[in-house]
Amino acid sequence: MARLPSACFCVRLSANVASATFPREGREEMAKFKKAETVRLKSGGPLMTVSDPNIPSNDGSVLFIECTWFERGKRFDSHFDEDLLVSDEGTPATA
Known part of the structure; x- marks a missing residue:
């Protein structure tokens, strides 16, 4: 059984709820990370790809x-508090 990173938030937000409350336009400047950027948890763990930086x-x-x-x-997909992640651009993924 594969394990999730230790600081995983198992909070799932509906895209409809997020977009109804917070329009997608203009949210990009709030984001600390960009879509497709590679990140890791500050505590370590697998290399992950940002699929939506604005939830x-x-x-x-x-x-x-x-x-x-x-x-x-x-x-695997999950949501993380942006303060728990660090950019890992340029670092090759390890298996």
Whole structure:
């Protein structure tokens, strides 16, 4: 069984809820990371790709980053608080 990174937030927000409350236009300047950028948890873990850098919490106080990664051929997706991630551009993924 593949494991999720230890600081994984298992919060799933509907794209409809996020876009109804916070329009997608103009959210890019809020993001700390760009779509397709590679990141890791500050505590370590697998290399992940940012799939959506602009997912606000319900009250707008926290910005979540949706990331995708693969382990043993299986795809994983989850949301992380942007403060838990660091950019890992240029670092090759390790299996």
